[in-house]
Amino acid sequence: MTELPARWGGLATPEGIQLLIVHGLASYVSDLFLGEDMVAAPLQDVLWRYLHDQGYERILFSRRSEEVVYCLDEESAGLLRPPRPAGAVRPPGPLQGMDPMGLRRRAEPVRTGLTEQGGIDLLAAAMNDGRARTAVVFLEAEQWLTHNAAGGVFGDVLTTWLEAPRVAGNLCLLVFRQRTLDEVRDFVHGLRIYPALTGLVTALQEHGQGHRPGLLILAAPQADELERLVQTVRLTRGLEVDWPRLDIVVRAMVASRESLRSWRDRLDALVRDGVRLTPDVLRERRWVPVALTDGRSAEERLRTMVGLRPVKEYLQEIRHYIGWQAGRDNGDTHLLNVVFTGNPGTGKSTVARLVGELYRDIGALPIGHVHEARPSDLVGAYQGHTRRAVERAFEEARGGILLIDEAYGLSDDAGGPGPSFGREAITTLVQLMDRERGQIAVVVAGYGAKMAEFLRSNDGLPRRFPNRIDFPDFEPDELHAILLAALKRAGMCWSDEMADRLAEITERTHATRAEGFGNAGDMENLAEQITRRWSVRTLGNAGEPLDLEDLPEAQRGMLADRDLPTPENLLAELDRMVGLESAKRMFRELVDLLRLNKQRRARGMTAEPVVAPHMLFVGPPGTGKTTVARLVGKLLMVLGLVPRGHVHAVSRSDLVAEWMGQTGPRTREAIQQALGGVLFVDEAYELAAVSRLDQYGQEALAVLLEEMENRRGQFVLVAAGYPEEMRRFLDANPGLASRFDLQIDFRAYTDQELVEVLRRLAEDKGYELTKAAAVRAARWLSLDRRRQGRAFGNARTARKLLGRMTASLAKRVPVDATDEELRLLQPGDVPDD
Amino acid sequence: MSGEKTLQIALQNWYRRQIVEPLVQSLDAHTVEHLREGMRQQLDADLGDVRRRQAGLEGTLNQLSxxxxxxxxxxxxxxxxxxxxxxxxLLASGDELRTEVFDALAGTEQAIRGELEEQRREHREDIRRLEAGVDEVQGDRRRAAEAAQSWLNDAKVKHDLIDDKLPHERFAPGVLSGLGRKLGDAHHHLDQGRPEAAVVTAQTVYDSLAELQTEVTLKESEWAALRVAARHSLLFIDEQVKLNRTSLIVDERDGEITKAQFDVDHWSDGAVSDLRRDVAQAIGVVDGNELISIDELRAVVREQAPAFAARLGEVVDTARRRVTAAQVRSNIAELVADALQDGFAYQAEQWVLAGGDDREAIFVRLGHLSGNEIVVEVAPAGTDGTDAQLRLRSFDTDTGSAAQRGTRAVAIQRHLRQYELPVGDLQEGGEPNRSDLPPEIRGEGTPGRSPA
Structure with missing residues (x-):
């Protein structure tokens, strides 16, 4: 009897079962298996040995893609057909077997071997034949099951076999390239035509963990096989081995969950390179999962990481505590679970990896890898799928850490009435955390406040997460260090002055950060942008130092450079605009407040932080809302309240999609475009105006509201529209008005103001309005205002009027006109209508 | 779908496309020489008679003027x-007596006739010149009477010679007796004292007798020659038929030559024997009838012998095609059996020829592990039996669905087409019946065959 590798999980005698489901990752199914005989054999060989040892006389294999039926041994092959009677000889024919038509010569292209149907018939006959104990192995079960043409026939055979087998003692094996039994079940169920098989797989699923007859899961090679592999490569190829640390090496190899085949190639590579097999080599070659790849231990790496003091302290503590607990039988294994709170980019994933390695090193977890899941990975679209999704994540993470980033996404969903898949996910999570104690550590991560909500969402959660580590945002100097480190890794160099400028930027960035600030990730991104711009400018000329030019526009905007307009300049520009008194007043106040804060801080006094305000621009069309928005953007930038100050103007049609589910992403995309500047939503009331049933508009509005809060300081929302509609809009959406910090009223221009607008526009283009023309223009504008009513375009109408007047001028001037004639707009140029 | 499927395989076009080497085997040099020797001896015998008679005439010349x-x-x-x-x-005419030889001989005869005619004309001219002097001495009755007597004598000698020695009644019946009467007239003129008239008549009679002698001689020699030729051509055919009782099929492809002998009589259903009998009968006619006419002999040479040769060609051709078709049927049966064995895991268990006759259908019985049976039949088809008809009879013991049988038949059809065999459409038959099978394989299928 041949001993099977440990990963076969002690496959028992298949007594009393008709069907054996074998499944595993494709790389494991096609892996080599190294038994005690030290011979690396493919799956079919191992299955053959096993089945042969179990007393099967006729062992048949089937691969739809290659050979429908084949045998590995002569005995089985001999049992495939009835015996040939002694006298059954083909008469040679009257011409002694001559081939007058040359048929045999034409025979070459003709495929021999069993046809698909012939194969199925034969397999069916063999399975239903009780005279020789038979096992049929379908090595590519999916192919057989999905193949439409033969599906019926194969399906009949399989169904007959499962439901009404004619003989007992024969066995059918289906080998699936599916990682989990859930996937097998989903696959079979999805085909819809195999109810019996689906039922059988479901039964296996419901059987729960532990020994399940009729199921063989092909997993990654375990220590026994990998040790044999190391020995084999050592003996046959002369691999050098770090004996004292072989145990660590093998554990790391097991943790990698790579196939034996790939480890064989790797060890061969070591032999070829003349390199000794050590734990360090595995890390250097990135063959085992590590958080960073500089070859240092987890502890060393943690020590040298920037910031993260609370993390370091916690780990120091837990290391000793777990070490102490490990000696006790009733160790509190929930101790391993942690809540990480903090913004993105504060190193939560990296630390999770380090924690995994530490847990492994101190023996708290067998493998110590990290499987990362998002709430969306844990929530299914249908009843029952959620539980399976969570189970799948646990299977992936078994032996290591399950890291659920932004875990509050589960509880966000759980608050409402009715069935909630998020709540189901949390319940399952709690159950599985108990069931898999000692096998897995769960780390949940997210913003502080949200995570508190998450822990409150299920009574079982707080007890199971006894530890909490806060990941503070990085300080400006830390951000600066991270940015410089990233630039250095990219091969950049810079002057001291440039480093100071970058420090200014990180300081400004830190000052204007909002919840969800990307921290290290943002710095990495910035470094990448800078590097990209540098390489465009210098054409990759190494050694060329960084320059201000290499900074993205937004960051350049953060620098109080003399090229930039001062706030005073911009306010003066605003002052020059006709009307807009309220806007002028409010921005003057804002600039004054910021100046006050600066002075107070300079004296060491506290200063209320100022965040860029979201604004309502209320007024009829053509009263300068867009122009002011641009000016405001610039002003907020020079005041350091937003980094870029650009304006991204959108209307309803840019935010609302035609299709279900598209609006959210589209709105978020618009916000993304506006980040660092102004999102100008013109005719904003339209988002709510179309109808009460207009879910898409509501959806856009909901996203805007959410992001106004979440990304406060990262962008400014300016909602613009007619006064009446905007009022109704705010009334109809409670809570909306409070999100806006400022309202600026843009009143309609008076006729005289409009004539002034017209005069300035004309001047800008090098024309001059005669007095009489101005009087006539005022009359025309007044008439048009009455005519258009609410739709009157104000400044826009003035601009249009100017266009018509210059066209009239062009028509009437003679060829030999004087300069004056070319310049002066006369009353006659004002249209009659 | 039924348990019986039929496929037609049209092979006749294939046969037509084949470029076949001469079907009928030629006689070897030894046989041809042997036959020629026989002909030479025959010629010696038959034409020798004519010559001997000619030589015998020599002795009578001194009786003439x-x-x-x-x-x-x-x-x-x-x-x-x-x-x-x-x-x-004739002797030089080669292995076979062809029409041209006889055309040439006819030409020769024509020529000799012309020459002899010319000779007789000149002779008459000479005589006229000599007898111009006689005219001068007209009135000299004694001399005239002498001349008449001399011509009458020559004519009498000639007449008796022809009557005595030549088969004139066979080749120019009634001519001599007419001339004899005219000779009597000449005698009468002389007796009546009209020697001039006697001379003219005697001369004319003599001239006609000379012509008759030539004619009979030529005819006799022609007859003799034709008889030898007729005999020879029939004997030649007879030898060919004997030689082609068995024939050889040579398959030469890709430099590889395979040969196979077959019994032409068997594969032509006895047509060779029939032909031999007819040839022997024709030889008997030529040999046993001394009075056979020249025209009849000429018809033997020109029509009957070539017709026999053509018939031999047809017989051999038919036999060849039929034996080839039988071999192809056997090969097709093997292909189908192979396809069922390779593609559907059947095992060929029995091969049977209907009635034990290889000219008839071939049957293969195949068994499957499931106990199912398929009987493959490849039978001759088409007007001359050189097409083939493939019939698959499925005797399933399990729940083998109709669709499966259909798939199997289509697979066989596709398989055969891959071999470029001109396979027709699949035709459904009814449920197969074991009573349609030869008794040897009629035995009921045993449910669930034992594996080997």
Whole structure:
């Protein structure tokens, strides 16, 4: 009897079962298996040995893609057909077997071997034949099951076999390239035509963990096989081995969950390179999962990481505590679970990896890898799928850490009435955390406040997460260090002055950060942008130092450079605009407040932080809302309240999609475009105006509201529209008005103001309005205002009027006109209508 | 779908496309020489008679007047020469007596006739010149009477010679007796004292007798030659038929030559024996009838013998096609059995020829592990049995669905087409019946065959 590798999980005698489901990752199914005989054999060989040892006389294999039926041994092959009677000889024919038509010569292209149907018939006959104990192995079960043409026939055979087998003692094996039994079940169920098989797989699923007859899961090679592999490569190829640390090496190899085949190639590579097999080599070659790849231990790496003091302290503590607990039988294994709170980019994933390695090193977890899941990975679209999704994540993470980033996404969903898949996910999570104690550590991560909500969402959660580590945002100097480190890794160099400028930027960035600030990730991104711009400018000329030019526009905007307009300049520009008194007043106040804060801080006094305000621009069309928005953007930038100050103007049609589910992403995309500047939503009331049933508009509005809060300081929302509609809009959406910090009223221009607008526009283009023309223009504008009513375009109408007047001028001037004639707009140029 | 499927395989076009080497095997040199020797001996015998008679005539020349003796000697020489030529021509005519040879012989005869005619004309001119002097002495009745007597004598000698020695009644019936009466007229003129009239009549009679002698001699020699030729051509065919009782099929492809012998009589359903009998009968006619006419002999040579040769060709061709078709049927049965064995895991268990006759259908019975049976039948089809009809009869013991049987038949059809066999559409038959099978394989299928 041949001993099977440990990963076969002690496959028992298949007594009393008709069907054996074998499944595993494709790389494991096609892996080599190294038994005690030290011979690396493919799956079919191992299955053959096993089945042969179990007393099967006729062992048949089937691969739809290659050979429908084949045998590995002569005995089985001999049992495939009835015996040939002694006298059954083909008469040679009257011409002694001559081939007058040359048929045999034409025979070459003709495929021999069993046809698909012939194969199925034969397999069916063999399975239903009780005279020789038979096992049929379908090595590519999916192919057989999905193949439409033969599906019926194969399906009949399989169904007959499962439901009404004619003989007992024969066995059918289906080998699936599916990682989990859930996937097998989903696959079979999805085909819809195999109810019996689906039922059988479901039964296996419901059987729960532990020994399940009729199921063989092909997993990654375990220590026994990998040790044999190391020995084999050592003996046959002369691999050098770090004996004292072989145990660590093998554990790391097991943790990698790579196939034996790939480890064989790797060890061969070591032999070829003349390199000794050590734990360090595995890390250097990135063959085992590590958080960073500089070859240092987890502890060393943690020590040298920037910031993260609370993390370091916690780990120091837990290391000793777990070490102490490990000696006790009733160790509190929930101790391993942690809540990480903090913004993105504060190193939560990296630390999770380090924690995994530490847990492994101190023996708290067998493998110590990290499987990362998002709430969306844990929530299914249908009843029952959620539980399976969570189970799948646990299977992936078994032996290591399950890291659920932004875990509050589960509880966000759980608050409402009715069935909630998020709540189901949390319940399952709690159950599985108990069931898999000692096998897995769960780390949940997210913003502080949200995570508190998450822990409150299920009574079982707080007890199971006894530890909490806060990941503070990085300080400006830390951000600066991270940015410089990233630039250095990219091969950049810079002057001291440039480093100071970058420090200014990180300081400004830190000052204007909002919840969800990307921290290290943002710095990495910035470094990448800078590097990209540098390489465009210098054409990759190494050694060329960084320059201000290499900074993205937004960051350049953060620098109080003399090229930039001062706030005073911009306010003066605003002052020059006709009307807009309220806007002028409010921005003057804002600039004054910021100046006050600066002075107070300079004296060491506290200063209320100022965040860029979201604004309502209320007024009829053509009263300068867009122009002011641009000016405001610039002003907020020079005041350091937003980094870029650009304006991204959108209307309803840019935010609302035609299709279900598209609006959210589209709105978020618009916000993304506006980040660092102004999102100008013109005719904003339209988002709510179309109808009460207009879910898409509501959806856009909901996203805007959410992001106004979440990304406060990262962008400014300016909602613009007619006064009446905007009022109704705010009334109809409670809570909306409070999100806006400022309202600026843009009143309609008076006729005289409009004539002034017209005069300035004309001047800008090098024309001059005669007095009489101005009087006539005022009359025309007044008439048009009455005519258009609410739709009157104000400044826009003035601009249009100017266009018509210059066209009239062009028509009437003679060829030999004087300069004056070319310049002066006369009353006659004002249209009659 | 039924348990019986039929496929037609149209092979006739394939046969038509084949470029076949001469179907009928040629006689070997030894046989041809042997036959020619026989002909030579026959010619010696038959034409020898003619010549001997010619030689016998030599002795009568001195009974003729001097003026005719010279002329007769010349004529005899010419005829002898002609017979000699005839003999040579026949002997030199090669392995087979072809029409051209006889056309050439007819030409020769025509020529000799012309020559002899010319000779007789000149002779008459000579005589007229000589007898111009007689006119001058008209009135000299004694001399006239002498001349008449001399011509009458020559004519009498000639008449008796022809009557005595030549088969004139066979080749120119009634001519001699007419001339005898005219000779009597000449005697009467002389007796009546009209010697001039007697001379003219006697001369005319003599001239006609000379012509008759030539004609009979030529005819006799022609007859003799034709008989030899007719015999020879029939004997030649007879030898060919004997030789082609068995034939050889040579398959030469890609430099590889395979040969197989077959019994032409068997594969033509006895047509060879029939042909031999007819040839023997024709030989009997030529040999046993001395009075056979020249026209009849000529028909043997020109029509009957070539017709026999053509018939032999057809017989051999038919036999070849039928034996080839039988071999192809066997090969197709093997292909189908192979396809069922390779593609559907059947095992060929029995091969049977209907009635034990390889000209009939071939049956293969195949069994499957499931106990199912398929009987493959490849039968001759088409007007001359050289097409083939494939019939698959499925005797399933399990729940083998109709669709499966259909798939199987289509697979077989596709398989055969891959071999470029002109396979027709699949035709459904009814449920197969074991009583349609040869008794050897009629035995009921045993449910669930034991694996090997």
């Amino acid at each position: 001097a003026r005719n003796a010279v002329f007769e000697r010349e004529t005899a020489r010419r005829l002898d020469e002609h017979v000699g030529q005839l003999e040579q021509r």
